Amino acid sequence: MADIHVALLGFGTVGKGVYETINAHQARLKALLGKNVKVAGILVRNVEKHHLDDDVLLTSNFEDILNLPKLDVVIEAIVGREPGYSYLKKSIERGCHIITANKEMFAYHGNELLEYASRHQVACGFEATVAGGIPAIQTLRTLLNVNKIERIEGIVNGTSNYILTKMREDGVTFQEALQGAQELGYAEADPTNDIEGHDAFYKAMVLSQIAFGEQPEWKTVNRKGISAISHSQIRLFSEWGLRVKHVISLEKGTRGLACSVKPVLVSPSHPLYSVEGVQNAVSIEADIVGNITLQGPGAGKFPTASAIVEDLIQLNTKQVCYFEREQNVRFKKEPYHNWILLSKQTNVFIPDSIEVTGRVPERALFLKAKEKDIERLLVAYPALNIYQLYGQVSPGFLENLSLKESRFKRKAAVPKGV
Template sequence: MTDIHVALLGFGTVGKGVYETIKGHQTRLKAILGKNVKVTGILVRNVEKHELQDDGVLLTSNFDEILNLPKLDIVIEAIVGREPGFSYLKRSIERGCHIITANKEMFAYHGKELLELASRNNVACGFEATVAGGIPAIQTVRTLLNVNKIERIEGIVNGTSNYILTKMREDGVAFEEALQAAKEKGYAEEDPSNDIEGHDAFYKAMVLSQIAFGEQPEWSAVTRKGISAITHSHIRLFSEWGLRVKHVISLEKGVRGIVCSVKPVLVDPSHPLYSVEGVQNAVSIEGDIVGNILLQGPGAGKFPTASAIVEDLIQLNAKQGCYFDQEKNVRFKKEARHQWAILTKQTNVFIPESLELLGRATEKAIFVSGKEKDIDKLLETYPGLNIYQLYGQLDNEFLAKSLHTSSRLERKAAVPKGI
């Protein structure tokens, strides 16, 4: 019986989680694969900072030594940043190794090239861990929804931002205090900008787009907004309305191409993302047959991410994990109208005819319905506005309870002095 020989590139939190999972689950892996899985090499930046009890594992800072191992079947990459991970994986494919990566930034930039190179070299590429940690979002979209037409994907895919927003609402604290709590718990890095400004979520959205639609949108056309401008007064107001603010990725393929956004939105209790709290992640998938599927669970961490990587290892060995770039079964939609909450301190805002006035919360906000392009034009005219898209629909009961509605709402000075 031949072993499956694995090398790990990176031995931080994720790398150690994979190593410990493989070591601790040999019986289960052998039962599934019919073979032992053996870690034969680990690439680290500084050998002196690491210690292994297993003398049979090569610990090195030289990637050439990894690539020259006499037996090597799968290379698992868990390095931060676009390089050197991309170059390492290219060379691994060229040697004939299957690859697995957890590096969402690198894969957002170079995933298509790696997939094409893997196809030409008859090896497989697994990347489940690049999106939402232990949640099987990639496998679900790629292999379990083939007859369904994918209509829309939404998700909370960054646990740091979700924790901060939950903390602000539940404990009534300001953004900076909630961020500090996230750092103390290890949810946020010392420099948290990648998470709180939406870069991390953006990369994950690009990976999902490639799988769901066979392509990515033009990056410059994607709306990307973080959460650092959200105030406690905003969140308190939303709570009065029974709404919650969530940092959400949204993907939909319309007649003019893929529409993608990464931004804070308001969700009502009927929306599947409403109850996703703390560091949890969730991906909501709309199919024309199945309807809505919500995948929810831990989106990061040592063992959730290791779980995704080891499950990819199983799929690769079964020759089911090669996610080739092919066109998905997609339903094209016309540009939709959405509902929006507009908050401002300005008193002379003119709401254009292209936006339907739904109602007004006295001296606080106005609700409108319209297309995103018309909201963008409004922001160009009044850049100081705070505008949140609503996920879910404001029904008549909500409007009657929370807003002062009138068929004669004036468009000039429609947003009074508020928060």
């Protein structure tokens, strides 16, 4: 009985988690696959820093990995677009199945890799590129085939979610919460990718390709991070029973495929309201099943290793293959959303296309509008703080808010650009 020979590209937190998981679960893997799984080689930057079993090739040269006499699967856990993309293409040419946890690389090159793998009759697994141990990708690809996906919302970056939770629960500033996240290992020394929404953006692009068979034009995506959110805003929203969450949103409408990656306000009625700390969640709206929400650990050594090893099982059953999803998505009319506007400006003119539904004196306006009208308002007043409100508020929530004393003026004619 031949073994399944695996190579790991990268031996950081994720790579070590995969190595330890494979070694610790040999009996289970053999029961599922009918074969033993053997880590035959590992690509590292510095060979001297690592000490493993003598029968595992430890090398800093990728060509040594390709030249292994037996190699069935290559697992890539390297940061950045390169050299991971080039390594995986060469692995496919060698005839190997591939598995990746690299969300940035896969957002850029996923479609190319899947087409290349199909051409060479090998499979590609990428569950670990989105939300760590949560099986969001397998759910979309293999469990919701008859359903048509209408909308996806998700908290897919544990660092940002931890910071926002810490600011609300402990009353600390953004910088204090970030420092705490770095001390616990949740945030990198340079946290830009997490706190400015780049990491979540890449994951949104992967989900978009799976759910809708395409990605939006990247330059049209409203990507905003959390670094500008103040403790005073967090405290104010908490008083109203609302929580700030950094959320990705994907939906197909009359304006095409729309995507946003931004802080929003979430009410208790929304499934993302209770997702706290470093947890991730993906909420899927489909035409038959309705709403389902998957929640769990979105990153870390063993949650990510779990996703990779589960992909290894799927490779053997030929479940991991194409990216494409045939969708006859019904184009919906652009919906009206609820928004909360915070501003100390006194000369903001709200156009007639935006309905003012309530107010908190000297603090906020509650609005109902299409996203395009909010975008136009922000063109005219870029300093405004406007948050979309997810979920429903209680019937009496807005009844106590009066428009009579509003310091915001209204008129039909609005400034240029609104």
